[in-house]
Amino acid sequence: MDVFQAIADPTRRQIISLLANASLPVNAVAHNFDMTRPAISKHLRILTKCGLVTIRKEGRERYCTVVLSQLAAIGHWVIQYQHFWTDVPDPAAYRRPTYKRRKDDQ
Template identity: 50%
Template sequence: MRRDVFQAIADPTRRDILVSLTKESRNVNTLADQFDMTRQAVSLHVKYLQECGVIAIEKQGRERYCSLELNKLSEVSEWLEPFRQLWEGRFKQLDILLKDIKSKSKNK
């Protein structure tokens, strides 16, 4: 089954793994040390993230190092863009309204 980036970020543990990988590539054992769950459970999350295409796994000797695939994560940003524009427009309207209220209260 092919998974997508939105399935990857749907789970809080997977989001925490992704945040951890923003700093540097990490091996699965290092990632597992950060969570209150078994190494096997973390490995399943890592596999899921790889299936979603948001991380790459490179084998170095006996270790597997995980790193982010930023191009795939850009899909989230692209999907969120219309909502960001909507909220920016609403905040601008709110700023105008608040300035208008403030100026009216000063004139009283």
């Protein structure tokens, strides 16, 4: 499953922001939504399939943890157009400044 596809659903984005605060068992996640647990289970399955969530078993509970680094693909894609939605004038503005080399530099 594609990460872009994974974050397309608003419920899944809410799950991500929920888990960004704390890892939670499946039921605890489900209690935050107006739908049945199996529906949340399906969303969590999609999120784990693309690495956005990992699950560790603890007793009879499964703790879900979000792996935010997996959002890199989204970040890299959108950042190439960043100067169109921020006040950053141009990507070129981020080039390191060049300094004149003094002639006695080795």
